[in-house]
Amino acid sequence: MLELDGVVLVINEAGYWVKFDVNEVDVSTHRPHGIVYTITLHAPDNERVLGFDNAHAVKKSTGPGSKASSAYDHRHRLEVVKVYEYVDAFTLLKDFWADVEKFLEVKGEKP
Secondary structure, eight states, X not given: OGGGTTOEEEOSTTOOEEEEEEXXXXXXXXXXXXXXXXXXXXXXXXXXXXXXXXXXXXXXSOSTTOOBOSSXXXXXXXXXXXXXXXXXXHHHHHHHHHHHHHHHHHHTOOO
């Protein structure tokens, strides 16, 4: 996945595009797989509409007793942020592209 760092792909005629930022880091509690990543889908107006990353902590639930996940892996869909259970790079990319297809399908766009 490190080879994808800096890659930008225009994925349809409407102008939706994907960007990969992937770098190696020391293994830690927050990044146990040793990479920091941000993989995002952007609308033609450059708004990020979908993304997977491990840039910051995210709460597992809401409310007074909520706790942050120890690993930083999570996904964004518009304004909604949810914990993502990282398995490996292959699964991350597979899950990202599946979410891209679903998002574009709902928008009536072809990938």
